[in-house]
Each structure stands twice: as C-alpha cells, then as structure tokens.
Amino acid sequence: MATVGLVEYEDGNDEVKAVYDDIKTKRNTDFINNFWKALANNPEQLKTTWEQVKRVMKPGKLDSVTKELVYIAVSVANSCEYCIHSHTASARSKGLTEEQYNELLEVIGLAHHTNGLVSTMQVEVDEVFKV
Amino acid sequence: MATVGLVEYEDGNDEVKAVYDDIKTKRNTDFINNFWKALANNPEQLKTTWEQVKRVMKPGKLDSVTKELVYIAVSVANSCEYCIHSHTASARSKGLTEEQYNELLEVIGLAHHTNGLVSTMQVEVDEVFKV
Amino acid sequence: MATVGLVEYEDGNDEVKAVYDDIKTKRNTDFINNFWKALANNPEQLKTTWEQVKRVMKPGKLDSVTKELVYIAVSVANSCEYCIHSHTASARSKGLTEEQYNELLEVIGLAHHTNGLVSTMQVEVDEVFKV
Amino acid sequence: MATVGLVEYEDGNDEVKAVYDDIKTKRNTDFINNFWKALANNPEQLKTTWEQVKRVMKPGKLDSVTKELVYIAVSVANSCEYCIHSHTASARSKGLTEEQYNELLEVIGLAHHTNGLVSTMQVEVDEVFKV
Amino acid sequence: MATVGLVEYEDGNDEVKAVYDDIKTKRNTDFINNFWKALANNPEQLKTTWEQVKRVMKPGKLDSVTKELVYIAVSVANSCEYCIHSHTASARSKGLTEEQYNELLEVIGLAHHTNGLVSTMQVEVDEVFKV
Amino acid sequence: MATVGLVEYEDGNDEVKAVYDDIKTKRNTDFINNFWKALANNPEQLKTTWEQVKRVMKPGKLDSVTKELVYIAVSVANSCEYCIHSHTASARSKGLTEEQYNELLEVIGLAHHTNGLVSTMQVEVDEVFKV
Numbered sequence: 131m132a133t134v135g136l137v138e139y140e141d142g143n144d145e146v147k148a149v150y151d152d153i154k155t156k157r158n159t160d161f162i163n164n165f166w167k168a169l170a171n172n173p174e175q176l177k178t179t180w181e182q183v184k185r186v187m188k189p190g191k192l193d194s195v196t197k198e199l200v201y202i203a204v205s206v207a208n209s210c211e212y213c214i215h216s217h218t219a220s221a222r223s224k225g226l227t228e229e230q231y232n233e234l235l236e237v238i239g240l241a242h243h244t245n246g247l248v249s250t251m252q253v254e255v256d257e258v259f260k261v
Numbered sequence: 262m263a264t265v266g267l268v269e270y271e272d273g274n275d276e277v278k279a280v281y282d283d284i285k286t287k288r289n290t291d292f293i294n295n296f297w298k299a300l301a302n303n304p305e306q307l308k309t310t311w312e313q314v315k316r317v318m319k320p321g322k323l324d325s326v327t328k329e330l331v332y333i334a335v336s337v338a339n340s341c342e343y344c345i346h347s348h349t350a351s352a353r354s355k356g357l358t359e360e361q362y363n364e365l366l367e368v369i370g371l372a373h374h375t376n377g378l379v380s381t382m383q384v385e386v387d388e389v390f391k392v
Numbered sequence: 393m394a395t396v397g398l399v400e401y402e403d404g405n406d407e408v409k410a411v412y413d414d415i416k417t418k419r420n421t422d423f424i425n426n427f428w429k430a431l432a433n434n435p436e437q438l439k440t441t442w443e444q445v446k447r448v449m450k451p452g453k454l455d456s457v458t459k460e461l462v463y464i465a466v467s468v469a470n471s472c473e474y475c476i477h478s479h480t481a482s483a484r485s486k487g488l489t490e491e492q493y494n495e496l497l498e499v500i501g502l503a504h505h506t507n508g509l510v511s512t513m514q515v516e517v518d519e520v521f522k523v
Numbered sequence: 524m525a526t527v528g529l530v531e532y533e534d535g536n537d538e539v540k541a542v543y544d545d546i547k548t549k550r551n552t553d554f555i556n557n558f559w560k561a562l563a564n565n566p567e568q569l570k571t572t573w574e575q576v577k578r579v580m581k582p583g584k585l586d587s588v589t590k591e592l593v594y595i596a597v598s599v600a601n602s603c604e605y606c607i608h609s610h611t612a613s614a615r616s617k618g619l620t621e622e623q624y625n626e627l628l629e630v631i632g633l634a635h636h637t638n639g640l641v642s643t644m645q646v647e648v649d650e651v652f653k654v
Numbered sequence: 655m656a657t658v659g660l661v662e663y664e665d666g667n668d669e670v671k672a673v674y675d676d677i678k679t680k681r682n683t684d685f686i687n688n689f690w691k692a693l694a695n696n697p698e699q700l701k702t703t704w705e706q707v708k709r710v711m712k713p714g715k716l717d718s719v720t721k722e723l724v725y726i727a728v729s730v731a732n733s734c735e736y737c738i739h740s741h742t743a744s745a746r747s748k749g750l751t752e753e754q755y756n757e758l759l760e761v762i763g764l765a766h767h768t769n770g771l772v773s774t775m776q777v778e779v780d781e782v783f784k785v
Numbered sequence: 786m787a788t789v790g791l792v793e794y795e796d797g798n799d800e801v802k803a804v805y806d807d808i809k810t811k812r813n814t815d816f817i818n819n820f821w822k823a824l825a826n827n828p829e830q831l832k833t834t835w836e837q838v839k840r841v842m843k844p845g846k847l848d849s850v851t852k853e854l855v856y857i858a859v860s861v862a863n864s865c866e867y868c869i870h871s872h873t874a875s876a877r878s879k880g881l882t883e884e885q886y887n888e889l890l891e892v893i894g895l896a897h898h899t900n901g902l903v904s905t906m907q908v909e910v911d912e913v914f915k916v
Contacts, residue, residue: 131653133480169378186371191358192365204372205376207339209732212384214657216390233321234331234905241332242335247890247893254262258292339864362527363564367565367568374501377468391655393915426648430644441636441763448630469601470600470635472641472642477653492585496593499579499580502576511603514525518608520554627774631774636764658906693906706898710894715887720851727859732900732904743913760841766863769860773865775789778787778867779867783818783873783874784870
C-alpha cells in the first residue's frame with residue numbers, strides 16, 4: 131500500500147490525462163503503471179518526471195537496453211523493489227536476453243563484492259586514475 | 262591511507278607474484294593498482310578475486326564497456342570512491358566516449374531520482390511486472 | 393513476519409508495561425505499533441529507545457513536523473519501509489498537508505538525483521564550503 | 524579530483540554562460556561552485572538541473588531551510604560528502620542556527636538508529652499505517 | 655515474486671543437481687532455499703557462488719556464528735530482506751542465543767546511529783587511526 | 786574539514802570535560818578522537834552518545850571484538866570512512882589478528898555479493914525462514 135492514493139485516468143485533471151495519453155501512445159499500450167498513478171497527485175511533477183524519463187531513456191549514444199541495465203544496477207544498490215521489477219520488465223521488453231541477464235547479474239554481484247572489499251580496506255585512489 | 266599495507270611485487274610471495282604477472286600480461290601494462298596490492302595481504306583472496314574479475318568482466322553477451330557502466334552505476338550507489346574512479350578510467354580506456362559518459366550520467370541521475378520518489382511513496386509493484 | 397516475536401501488553405513484564413503505558417499516554421491512544429512490540433523482547437532497549445525518541449522528537453528549535461520530514465528523508469534513503477510508513481503517518485497526524493508532502497517528495501527526488509550526479513563525477517568539495 | 528574537467532566561465536559556450544550568469548544573479552554572488560562547473564560538460568544537463576533546483580528549492584509550502592534540512596538528511600544517508608558540505612553551508616546561509624543544527628543532528632542520528640533496528644528485526648508495517 | 659523462475663531439483667541439469675545434492679549433504683537437510691533455486695538459472699554461477707559460500711562461511715579464525723553476525727549486519731545496512739531472514743535463521747541454527755541477538759541488535763542500532771552522526775558532521779579521520 | 790568546529794578539552798564546559806575525563810580513564814589514554822570533539826558542540830548529545838557507546842560496546846554475551854566486527858560491517862555498508870578507520874583500529878587494539886581480519890574481509894565481500902544477487906533477482910523469503 132502506497133503512502134498516497136493512486137490517480138486513475140478518469141479521476142485525473144486535464145494535465146494528468148494528457149500525460150497518461152502520451153504514455154499510452156509512446157509505449158503503445160493501454161497500461162499505466164502505479165508509479166505514474168502515484169505521481170499524479172502532483173500533476174506538475176508527473177509531467178516533469180515523464181518528460182525527463184522520455185528524454186533520458188530514449189536511444190542515444192547508449193542504446194535503450196544499456197540504459198535499462200544501468201537503471202537496474204542503481205535500483206538494486208538502492209534496494210528499490212518497484213524499480214527493479216519495472217526496469218527488468220522494461221529491459222526484457224526491449225530485447226534483453228536471459229544470457230545477457232545472467233551476465234548482468236554476475237557484474238552486479240561482482241561490483242557489490244569489490245565495493246565491499248575496497249570500502250573495508252579503504253583503499254586509496256591511485257594517482258593514475260585521477261587524471 | 263588504507264587499513265592494510267600495500268604489498269609491492271618484490272614483497273609478495275610466489276602466489277602474489279603470479280597474479281601480478283597475470284594482471285600485467287592481461288592488461289598489457291606494468292602498473293598494478295592499489296586494490297590488488299591491498300588484497301595481496303591474503304594471497305588466496307587476491308587470486309580468487311582476480312580470477313572472478315577476469316571471468317566476469319570479459320566480453321560476452323554484454324560487451325566490456327556495458328559491463329563497466331553497470332559497475333560504475335553500482336559503485337556510485339554504494340559510494341565507493343575508489344571503484345568509481347578506477348572503473349570510469351577503465352571504461353574510457355575501453356572506448357567510452359564523452360557523449361556516452363554524459364548519457365550515463367543522465368541515466369544514473371534519473372534512476373536515483375525515481376528511486377527516491379518510489380521509495381518515499383512506497384509504490385506497490387504492479388502485478389504485470391511480477392510475471 | 394519479523395525475525396522476533398511481538399510482545400503484547402499482557403505478556404510484557406513491568407518495565408515493558410510501563411513503557412507501553414507511557415506511549416499510550418503521550419500519544420493519547422490505545423495503539424502500540426509493532427516497532428515497540430518487537431523491541432520489547434529486550435525491555436532495557438525498549439525503554440532506552442523510547443526515552444530517546446521522546447527527547448529527540450519533541451518540538452524544540454525545530455518543530456515536530458520538520459523533524460518528521462527529516463526522519464522520512466533518512467528512512468527513504470535507507471529503504472526502511474516500516475519507518476517510511478510510520479513517520480509519514482506521524483507527520484500527517486501532526487499537520488503535514490498534502491501540498492507540503494508534494495514539496496517534500498520533490499526535494500527528496502532532487503536530492504537523490506544530484507547525489508547521484510555528484511557521486512558519479514566525484515566532484516571535489518569547494519574550499520569555501522569547508523569553513 | 525573529479526572524473527571530469529571543470530568548465531570555467533570563459534571556457535563555457537553561450538548556454539553555459541547564461542546558466543552561470545543566472546546562478547550569480549539569483550544567489551547574488553560571483554561564485555560558481557564545482558558541481559555546476561562539472562555539470563557544464565553537458566550544457567543541456569547543466570541547464571535542466573539548474574532549472575530544477577531553482578524550481579524545487581524555492582520557498583513554497585515548506586520554507587527554504589526545511590528543504591535544505593531534508594536535502595542534508597538524504598545526502599547523509601547517501602554518503603554524498605560534497606552534497607553534505609554544500610547544503611549545510613546553504614542551510615546556514617539561509618538562517619539555520621547552531622541550536623537547530625544540533626537538533627537536526629539528533630534527529631538524523633535517531634532515524635539511522637531506528638532504521639537499523641527495524642531493518643534487523645524486519646518489523647511488519649502495522650495495518651493502521653497503510654491507510 | 656522473483657524476476658526469474660525458480661529451478662526445482664527435477665528441472666535442473668546435472669550441474670545443478672550436483673550442487674543441490676552437495677547443499678543437502680553439507681547442511682544435512684532436504685531443503686533447498688529459494689536463493690539457490692533462483693541462481694540455478696545460471697548453473698555456473700550457482701556452482702561458483704556455492705563454492706564461495708562454503709569456503710568463506712566455514713569456521714576458521716572466526717567462528718561460524720560470528721561470521722553470520724557480520725553477514726546480518728551487512729544485509730541490514732543493504733536492506734536485503736531475504737538475506738536478513740535467511741542469515742538470522744542460520745545464525746540461530748548455529749547456536750545464536752536470544753541474549754546474543756539482543757546485543758547484536760544494540761550494536762547494529764548504535765553503529766547506524768554514529769554512522770549518521772559522523773556522516774552529517776563529516777568528521778575527519780584522526781591521524782592516529784591511519785597507521 | 787568537518788561541518789562543525791572541534792571542541793578541545795580546555796574549551797569545553799564542565800559537562801564536556803567530565804565526558805572527556807571519563808573517556809581517558811576508561812580507555813587508559815590521553816587521546817580524545819575527533820568524533821567526540823565534534824559531538825561536544827552539543828554537550829548533552831556528547832554525554833548521551835558516550836554513555837550509549839560504553840553500555841553497548843562492553844563485553845557481554847558477545848565479546849568486544851565481535852561487537853567491533855559488526856560495527857565495521859555496518860560502517861562499510863554505510864560508507865562511513867571515519868567509522869571504518871576508528872573501529873578497525875579499535876578491533877585491532879582489542880586483539881583482532883590479521884588472519885581474523887582477512888576472514889572478516891571475505892565475509893563482508895561475500896555478503897555484499899549475495900546481497901546484490903538477491904536484490905537483483907528479488908528472491909522471495911522462504912516460508913521456513915519466517916517462523
């Protein structure tokens with residue numbers, strides 16, 4: 131149960147409806163996921179966030195799947211259950227294969243592992259990395 | 262200053278020297294960074310970790326740069342300064358361009374942003390993401 | 393399901409009952425939330441923690457709602473689901489409006505965002521901030 | 524040392540200069556802190572982030588100091604050294620007193636403490652908090 | 655619901671079955687917990703991880719319960735609900751008493767508390783700790 | 786540089802001096818580390834925190850070194866550089882050997898690793914762990 135109510139399409143104001151419509155069009159679906167319905171309690175933030183997501187997550191010099199993998203990695207380290215689920219689903223819908231997922235899992239595990247080792251030993255940054 | 266001493270090549274035992282030699286060969290450099298020198302206080306863990314890094318970070322179904330980006334993303338969320346510096350250097354040495362770096366930065370910023378929003382509102386995972 | 397049992401009023405020893413009674417009086421309610429029931433497995437820690445919460449969270453140079461907002465912000469970054477729910481409820485019961493909640497959400501989102509950017513780029517602290 | 528270069532005013536393009544000018548005007552200072560100089564490697568992100576900071580951090584239903592306290596709380600939990608320093612300086616410049624700072628410190632300490640207790644015991648959210 | 659399917663014994667390949675058999679033998683149980691069933695989608699990682707767990711968690715210069723307490727402490731700070739539950743159960747099965755558990759809880763709470771204080775104040779490391 | 790000044794013995798009020806004297810006596814040293822000097826800006830919090838540290842960290846059903854290891858593990862996951870340095874020094878002064886330190890490092894590394902794996906896959910808690 132969220133700390134805020136979820137705003138359904140029919141209960142949204144015009145600004146909310148416009149964002150929902152845009153989400154449906156851009157994603158070619160009728161489904162609006164809970165994150166947007168929760169954000170819609172503040173229509174301005176809904177719009178700002180959606181515009182930001184569209185701009186940042188579109189394919190650029192990094193492809194869409196790579197961007198989703200970075201998103202998942204951040205969400206895992208931040209323990210954001212919702213974000214992990216939604217962006218794993220998104221990565222798969224954009225073409226992430228199970229073999230790639232397995233490699234992602236290995237890299238995330240290893241990165242956490244060495245982060246822990248480095249943090250425990252408080253290893254100083256080599257000068258060569260600072261340039 | 263690390264919480265452990267750094268083991269230089271000439272002070273390492275045969276196991277340490279063998280790993281250092283392998284690092285130099287695989288990376289085509291004479292430089293051993295501090296992480297390995299700190300780990301070398303426990304030669305077995307040095308060897309285990311290096312073998313794991315070699316196995317996981319080599320190009321596979323995900324390319325090397327993508328793996329480095331995931332590594333950076335995890336390290337940022339875990340606030341591992343050393344890891345951020347070393348893997349950013351590594352990603353660049355493997356071909357990450359500044360334009361790609363800028364996109365990485367945008368995705369990491371956005372992911373943290375929405376992680377914070379979702380966590381504050383405790384949004385429930387949509388059923389559709391659970392399949 | 394918690395990793396410890398919950399101690400109900402009738403099962404608590406005198407020290408536990410005294411704390412529960414004080415909670416009920418101070419909060420003007422008959423409701424004891426699960427956090428205290430879990431802590432009550434160690435009556436000394438129950439008492440110490442409750443005394444600390446009373447002392448720290450009472451209005452001072454910062455008002456009660458502001459203190460709750462700080463509490464929520466910490467809990468979000470630490471991904472403490474229980475704490476987010478209980479302190480959001482508490483902030484609202486102390487007068488937090490939905491408009492203020494929306495602004496809280498914006499600040500938390502933005503702070504996470506820029507934390508991520510700064511951490512990725514490892515920006516050095518300006519000298520002027522160090523005085 | 525940051526992972527990116529810092530863009531000084533004279534080296535920025537027109538978009539960068541415009542943002543720097545706006546920062547100077549809005550803050551009534553000639554000082555541009557390192558965060559903006561680092562972001563300026565991507566002028567679009569510089570502009571987007573500055574617009575967001577201006578919009579979110581201006582006084583609203585929550586006053587400016589309260590917003591800074593929330594920012595500090597998030598930054599502490601995320602271990603963002605730069606952000607802690609810059610927003611503590613900012614909060615003080617906006618009127619945070621040392622007595623208020625001491626109370627902030629107490630709340631942050633307590634919140635971390637109880638976050639740790641709750642997380643260890645995995646306390647379940649009371650039904651009453653979910654409405 | 656996990657983001658991957660769980661591999662039951664009868665659905666595993668020979669490598670998976672061999673690891674499951676080893677887990678059952680070493681732990682003297684017929685029960686395979688979900689973590690291994692999720693990892694088994696990548697038999698190589700299943701095997702690598704299990705070998706690592708066996709090697710690291712066996713009694714050495716630190717006894718098994720102490721190792722479990724460290725594991726719990728890390729998992730709490732990382733908000734890994736599954737890990738907290740499984741390693742608390744494991745610690746108890748290896749002999750952790752409720753009195754010891756209460757002390758663990760106190761130390762974890764205190765450590766989070768002072769971590770928060772130190773991070774807020776950005777206390778500099780004393781020279782004497784650096785040797 | 787901390788965000789607050791450090792209070793030296795001669796500048797402290799009577800309450801501060803009493804705590805400093807107690808620290809010196811209990812630890813059999815003339816050295817007061819920076820954490821206490823920073824906290825001393827709020828004498829009440831200095832006293833409260835010191836009393837808590839004394840009570841929690843004294844040998845009980847868990848010995849002093851084990852408590853320090855838990856403290857280190859929490860501090861690593863929270864990226865508290867100061868805390869890692871000070872408690873590693875403390876653990877060593879209480880008898881932690883380098884062989885034990887190496888095992889601590891292995892457990893911390895492994896715990897972070899599996900935390901990352903579990904969080905990525907969002908493994909559900911087995912029913913058997915919930916009792």
